[in-house]
Amino acid sequence: MKAAVYEGNHQITIKEGRIVTPKEHQVRLEIAYCGICGSDLHILNGTEDKRMKLPSIIGHECSAIVAETGAGVTNLKKGDHVVVMPVKACGVCRACREGFGHVCANLQVRGIETEGAFQYSWTVDADAVIKIPDSLDLKLAALAEPLSICCHVVKRGGVKAGDYAVIIGGGPIGLMTALVAKSQGARTVISEVNRNRLKKARELGITAVNPIETDIREYVLQATDGSGAEVVFETSGSQAGVETMVLLPKVRGKIVLVAIYGKPMTVDLKQLYCYEKEITTSRMQEKEDFEKAIDLLNRKEFDAYKMITSVLPITEIMQGFQRCADPEGKEVKVMIDCHMNEKPRQETTNIKN
Numbered sequence: 001m002k003a004a005v006y007e008g009n010h011q012i013t014i015k016e017g018r019i020v021t022p023k024e025h026q027v028r029l030e031i032a033y034c035g036i037c038g039s040d041l042h043i044l045n046g047t048e049d050k051r052m053k054l055p056s057i058i059g060h061e062c063s064a065i066v067a068e069t070g071a072g073v074t075n076l077k078k079g080d081h082v083v084v085m086p087v088k089a090c091g092v093c094r095a096c097r098e099g100f101g102h103v104c105a106n107l108q109v110r111g112i113e114t115e116g117a118f119q120y121s122w123t124v125d126a127d128a129v130i131k132i133p134d135s136l137d138l139k140l141a142a143l144a145e146p147l148s149i150c151c152h153v154v155k156r157g158g159v160k161a162g163d164y165a166v167i168i169g170g171g172p173i174g175l176m177t178a179l180v181a182k183s184q185g186a187r188t189v190i191s192e193v194n195r196n197r198l199k200k201a202r203e204l205g206i207t208a209v210n211p212i213e214t215d216i217r218e219y220v221l222q223a224t225d226g227s228g229a230e231v232v233f234e235t236s237g238s239q240a241g242v243e244t245m246v247l248l249p250k251v252r253g254k255i256v257l258v259a260i261y262g263k264p265m266t267v268d269l270k271q272l273y274c275y276e277k278e279i280t281t282s283r284m285q286e287k288e289d290f291e292k293a294i295d296l297l298n299r300k301e302f303d304a305y306k307m308i309t310s311v312l313p314i315t316e317i318m319q320g321f322q323r324c325a326d327p328e329g330k331e332v333k334v335m336i337d338c339h340m341n342e343k344p345r346q347e348t349t350n351i352k353n
Contacts, residue, residue, distance in 0.1 A: 003119035022070035059118035060111035161185025169236030
């Protein structure tokens with residue numbers, strides 16, 4: 001029964017996990033798959049140590065099967081297929097009282113401030129667990145968490161059918177933001193310099209251009225009869241992306257900041273002022289975003305299997321991190337099988353090429 005424990009100092013150790021009997025209003029899950037997130041890479045690099053009590057099990061992009069339920073849990077039962085919301089809100093701050101627990105003043109994220117999902121058995125609060133259809137492949141279900149982030153992003157952008165949306169950055173979040181926007185009926189284009197990410201975007205049916213080779217501003221103006229984009233999503237986290245984002249929206253168009261910026265960025269405010277362009281932000285996700293993501297995956301709105309580029313057993317998790325950190329960008333989503341070598345499961349769907 002394995003667990004991946006972050007020890008600090010860029011080290012993850014595979015240890016024997018433990019089964020924790022659920023208390024009242026808790027459930028014990030057997031984790032099926034857990035994806036490696038960009039925030040997990042930040043953890044391994046040591047940037048989040050101040051938020052954590054080390055050593056700690058990390059991971060939050062998971063799918064699971066309910067193994068046990070504690071007293072008072074009535075909406076879940078043993079055998080249910082589920083996903084887990086990473087947001088752990090205090091419930092008492094002003095944001096929580098107003099219904100915005102995902103931006104709680106005392107927000108904790110499961111897998112960072114508290115124990116996470118890179119383990120065989122995980123006991124969590126029942127109110128964080130969302131049931132999914134049994135028909136949904138558990139590999140795909142593990143995409144629900146990052147996809148729900150993108151559902152929230154697109155919601156914040158107010159995307160509607162017929163809009164022209166530009167996504168700056170073709171990483172996992174950029175790709176999925178484009179896919180969600182397309183599902184809303186928007187025309188989309190990704191701006192990305194990495195050739196492997198450009199290739200993946202096109203495999204997913206997303207128009208993608210390299211701004212080094214193509215003037216992205218001229219490209220967008222030509223595609224919109226000279227008006228500009230209704231909404232621009234900045235997912236790259238780069239200075240170049242921030243400089244470009246203000247040039248692309250139409251008059252009174254919108255920019256959504258999606259990336260987490262590790263340092264201050266320089267923004268041409270005159271571009272915003274002169275044309276009343278609006279900047280909004282997006283953080284985490286709400287339950288309705290999870291429900292939207294689950295529905296998109298279950299309806300096969302797009303070929304989500306193409307997002308999963310590797311599946312590795314938990315004993316090879318460090319190899320997974322190395323693949324995700326590869327600057328070549330060959331990997332999109334590396335999925336860790338937390339049950340492999342533990343016991344057989346009936347769920348056997350393979351990744352489709």
